[in-house]
Amino acid sequence: MTRGKLVIGAVLLAYAVIPAFAPENIVHLMTITGIWIIIASGLNLLTGYMGYVSFGHAGFVGIGAYTSALLTLKFGVSFWTAALAASLFTALFGLLLGVAILRLSGIYFSIGTLILGEILYSIYYNWSPVTGGFMGLNVPPPELSLPLMGGVSFELLQWYYFIYLLVFLVVGGLKLLIDSHFGKEIIAIRENESLSQSLGVNINQRKSQCLAISCFLAGMGGALFGAFMGHVDPDSFSIAGSTEFITIIIIGGLASLMGPFFGAYVLITLSLYLEVLGKWRMVVYGLIIVFVMIYARGGIVGFLETIFKREFRK
Amino acid sequence: MSLLKTTGICKSFGGLAAISNLSMEVHEQEILALIGPNGAGKTTLLNLITNFTTPDSGSIILAGQDIAGLARHKIVKLGIARTFQSLTVFENLSVSDNITIGHSSQVESSLLDMLNIVAYLRGKKEHRHGLREKIAEVMAFVGLDAGLAKEPVHVLAMIDKKRVAIASALASGPSLLLLDEPLAGLNQSEAQELLGLIRKAKGAGIAVLLIDHNLEAVMSIAERVLVLNFGELIKTGTPEEIIRSKRVSEVYLGK
Helix, strand or coil, X not given: CHHHHHHHHHHHHHHHHHHHHCCHHHHHHHHHHHHHHHHHHHHHHHHHHCCCCCCCXXXXXXXXXXXXXXXXXXXXXXXXXXXXXXXXXXXXXXXXHHHHHCCCCHHHHHHHHHHHHHHHHHHHHHCHHHXXXXXXXECCCCEXXXXXXXXXXXXXXXXXXXXXXXXXXXHHHHHHHHHCHHHHHHHHHHHCHHHHHHCCCCHHHHHHHHHHHHHHHHHHHHXXXXXXXXXXXXXXXXXXXXXXXXXXXXHHXXXXXXXXHHHHXXXXXXXXXXXXXXXHHHHHHHHHHHHHHHHCCCHHHHHHHHHHCCCCCC | CEEEEEEEEEEEECCEEEEEEEEEEEECCCEEEEECCCCCCHHHHHHHHCCCCCCCEEEEEECCEECCCCCHHHHHHCCEEECCCCCCCCCCCEHHHHHHHHCHHHCCCCHHHHHCHHHHHHHHHHHHHHXXXXXXXXXXXXXXCXXXXXXXXXXXXXXXXXHHHHHHHHCCCCCEEXXXXXXXXXXXXXXXXXXXXXHHHHHCCCEEEEECCCHHHHHHHCCEEEEEECCEEEEXXXXXXXXXXXXXXXXXXXX
16 A cells, blocks of 8 residues: 555656656647546546446537537636536536436447437537537637736646646546445446346436536546637547547556556557558557457556556456 | 235236236245246246336335335335345455445435545545444355455355355345245255255344245245245145145146
């Protein structure tokens, strides 16, 4: 346990000092990776822990991104309020959607979310008066007012620290959740729904709560992504985007808190080298998923567990 | 004293009447056996009581409340726990996790309560301690070695898996335990151990409704026996009365 705390401390320290040494483009990429970790952690809760594979998660991310962008652009709401409202709105969307889509399970749930993702994408793409169509929307950078210092505008460095503070909070919060009885219950749902029910688990309530939390994090990631990039357009929220989130959690290791972390870094590194391939890089992702599913079901975390002969996951 | 009472319940699957106009009672703290040929509707009756199937008509009263069609987790909370015909446990989870899930109905279930982080951190130790004691208590009750708590269930022997299934059911604190063919796949001495466990449950104040094809074992343990045939209750009585009944031997052996 002490060694675990030491490792966490060392990682935090490394994150704190990295911007002092790393070139700007690396810090930029790491910030995006941080946002991905937040989104993928939410997807991992739904897919890794509860066993409901969502193939439309980028669609949820889009809801957060557009809601937050529209609130700041059209209603002059500050980014902070807008981001929070967008996350809550996405969670609410998930809750309402859950009433219908959580009646499906297994592959049918996945197909349902796949289609939903496609529907959301075409809304983003075609509802031009609101979403700006394929051109998207430009999002003003957030401002933070601090006492005495006045307004601080968000530059790369502030973003970097802010995002990783959120990553820390999100992963910590998810750990609390997974360690709680809620965590046991959603894992039980993954293992056997009707047995869970017969043992007294209120599975409908648990499933919709889990979907809502997952959507909340997706919406939050979307709001952050839009504001950080300064731009929101439909192509970030297509099926390809959803596939990337799935790839992250599978490569990293399903049902592991650190999985999305490793997965996001591997994927972002890969995407740098595969950029020349354009859309063909999806083929490579596909091959990687197949490889991992056949030869390394536990992903990177599972691999590390084998090497260190120790359980990292809960 | 009657604990559970069904009145005139019917269930058809398509044109087939699986249960027709069935009225029966389970008394408090008794061991009641449910026997009958294959397809008689024994498991269907269990499924109706636990709402894995909803009855077409009739009422199922538990402690004064009609539970027909009530959500499954609520039925558990009201005190009915069950096991399944084909052994069903969370094979990939540890023994203690299996029992923890069985304890769900006793746990504060609102997510808001769970997310109350300060209370959670404060109560964590206490809660965990309470839970650990509960797990140890249930494991000892069903005769599982305490050292198995962290083992995944799939490594256990058949008899121990059955113990886990019963332990998870008992963790909900039931007043009625429904066991669907608990003796299947066990050898003679293991079956005796399990029968001992059923008697122990009765001793702890739990009524047991038992389905099994091992008639000798059933007759040795049951206080009362219900005989089903083609979805109808054809005979109720003590084991001796059932053995002497001409109707029952006709059903089992033919005329």
